[in-house]
Amino acid sequence: MTGDVRIDGNISTVYFVPPPNTFVPKQQEWTFSPQSRRIIQTKNVTVKHLHNLQDVPTCTIKSNVPAMVFSLGGLVGNIWHDFSDVIIPLFLASKPLNGEVQFLIRDFFPWFVEKYTLILKDLSNYDIVNLDKDKEVRCYGHATVGLLNHRDLGIHPDRAFDRFDLFRFRIYMREIYSLPPFWVDLPYKVDPRPSKKPRLMLVLRAGIRKFLNAEEVQEMIKKNGFELMVVEPKKNVNLTEFSKLVDSCDVLMGVHGAALTNFFFLRTNAIMIQIIPYGHIDNFAFWYYGSQALEMKLRKIDYTIIPEESSLLEKYGWDHPVIKDPDSVNARGFEDRMKYYWYEQDVRLNVTRFEPVLVKALQLLKQ
Template sequence: MVADSSWSPSMSAPESVSRRLVQHHKAMIGFLFGFFLVVGLYSTVSGQFGSTNTIAVLQSAPTAEHSDKNTTASSPGASMSSPPASAPKNSTQGAVHDVDNGQNVDATKKTGDQRLQDNVHGSDSINNKTSANFTVNLDNLQANRTDKSGQTVNTASDKQEEEIIRQELDLDGDTNERNTRHGAPRKPICDLSDPRYDVCDMSGDARAIGGPNRTVLYISGDAAGAEEGHEWAIRDQSRKHLEYINTVAVKSLSAAQAQAQSAPECTSRHAVPAVVFAMNGLTSNPWHDFSDVLIPLFITARGFDGGVQFLVTDIQPWFLDKYRLILANLSRHDIVDLDKESGSVRCHPRVIVGLRSHRDLGIDPARFPAGNKNYTMLDFRMYIRELFSLPPASVDIPYKEQSAAAAAEKQRKKPRLMLINRGRNRKFVNLPEIAAAAEAAGFETVVVEPRRDLKLEEFSRVVDSCDVLMGAHGAGLTNFFFLRTGAVMLQVVPWGHMERPSMEFYGVPAKEMRLRDVEYSITAEESTLYEKYGKDHPAVRDPESIHRQGWQLGMRYYWLEQDIRLNVTRFAPTLHQVLRTIRG
């Protein structure tokens, strides 16, 4: 038998253990040598690409901009992966898109859409989706940083990289301060872009200074604000081109400027927003009362649900009295005569100067801010009827509301027609004859001539009791807000190509409010212009030639000088048409 050379019976146990320890020690030395060699090689290689990886990690931030800010503030890792709140437009990611020649545009848009959806579903889903987006964007960014020759492409300038790093370091500061300094730019304080109105909307430190030099100061807490030191003169109504509406000065100051200029301190503080607006202008005409003030005030203030205070300039006591129900509902707080508040500095968390308006006597639901109810003219009519305690929308027009028993006994009342006459121009010069013609057609006729001091609470109930509201094109037809759904507005259109303004100012709103609009256009012979100037005068023979010379001449003849002598024989078919509409 051949002895095994790897083991000898003469070798003692301690010697065997000692040899194994020596072998283990040599193996450990070899392992450590190899480990440090690998680390050294890795450090050398990775050092060449370290800046690229750093930029890639920083630039992944835009996909994480909706992550929870508490996590961001408490974790350095989260801080490095969250975005600078306002990254430069020509940032690294933007440069990469340039290299891609636009190939990443769709992907970027999709990512943006995804972030909008994330906002709706809450912070947990936002954080989960952010992680996925971070990985995708990081991979794309690293892949796009190599050119065709395989060389690394540095698409961000040193200045951009320094800005990104500086913003990341700022994450160690206060979160709210960071959002203020680097967040998305605020909307402009004052918007002068609308052709109808100017409006200023200030949230924060807003101070309304009363007296003849009515002023609203806005003290910005943002040291980098873009509008400090600016001043605007705002006509605080919905018609900014009416020169006789006095202006309100709106001034924006930084905190430093306010201190340097000794800005007046608050004499009273209020927890609710305020709206500053003028009651003058073309008011005292019901159409302008609603079109220029009440509907714009509804558009501007209805979203506050009464939790707003009105600071009124050029206040009109009669307006306060006539429309007190509407004003009291839009604001639960006392109305302030700002012109008489000399020495007062009223501080509100938000102040709006001016009234938003969509169009003449109209509401465009698409123009309400996001998050607000998109009101319509129908909503406004129902709102007015509710304020004046008129029957709800479910109640039919008065003629059809009568009991079936009365109809069966043939005691049914006639449809009721309110005939509105104007006091100065475009009035009916043969009013009794017109009223008799309406009676002969089958109507019960109520003749009225509204005055400015009319008590709307009482008059609204009279209008509500009627099935038809008839009048010449003019302010009296504005009482159609008190009609029931399905009632008829019968508009007599004066001579002079007046069909278009008649439709725009009354016909369109009536239809939007679910009223039935019927129009009767008079002939030249039914106008008193025919009697005054004769058939050959341009105002009678060729109205278009008058309009081509400017609106002032058309206003003179067709709005101011003209009255109406209605041909009741020619008008009779229109009355029968309305009667069929009511009974149908």
């Protein structure tokens, strides 16, 4: 919106009066979520498109830079959604402005601002406004209300500034967190020690889709010649420190889930090993993580578990559709698919069946 834009934080309303001589057929009003994933409930913002300034509140603060209004509600707190729903859409919308934009946030979470402060400070030179508590009427000449994403955790270069893509976004993340330039080889390749081993970061989950035999998995990894790093990242993890841990690894491994989003901090040609739960959900694993890994010039190895490796078999038995006919369960729709294959399932990895994956990863790293 370009014209006279007034944002009343007290009632989360944006008043917009277009420039003079602009044709406006009628006054209009919209109430919507300023979050990119609008199927998830968040606090709304109302935009009122008016003919003149008679019905708008008086400015208490005036700004010469554009405003950008968005929400941290919905599923934020899960790092995959942090990036897919907020960070990437916000980057695409604000980066071309070279910091000359002010962020106004609904569903404000201090932990989010602290966790991603390096990114937010790079994208905006101005203080962030907490719209949930703001009592001012802030006036701007231009404002954007709401974020748009191109796809889940992705960028379409045809729709992005300067044909920006996900590989360049990974480079951007490396710059933000002061990691080695993207052309620096894998840690294993640049390590001069004769006794060097490639380092594998194993991501453990505390809740759903966790390893039921984590110790056995760890022993198999070490047996196959890897230096093992075991992590269980928390929501409030210090990304400056954690990104350096990920960067120091040649392989990132975990069950399909949010923590694999840390592949943004891997080096070019590093490997992501994704353990895909039972349920014929390989296409979702590719859509949410696999395609992105390839776009970012990482290598990926998928391992899809069989019923004997799933806790669902013990719970439901061979004759239940969840095991016998997962396609029929998936055909029921999103809720049943998520209920069984995402929320109820844990993994007991058959380490003998899985071992060839580790052998393949080691071969790739030594090429």
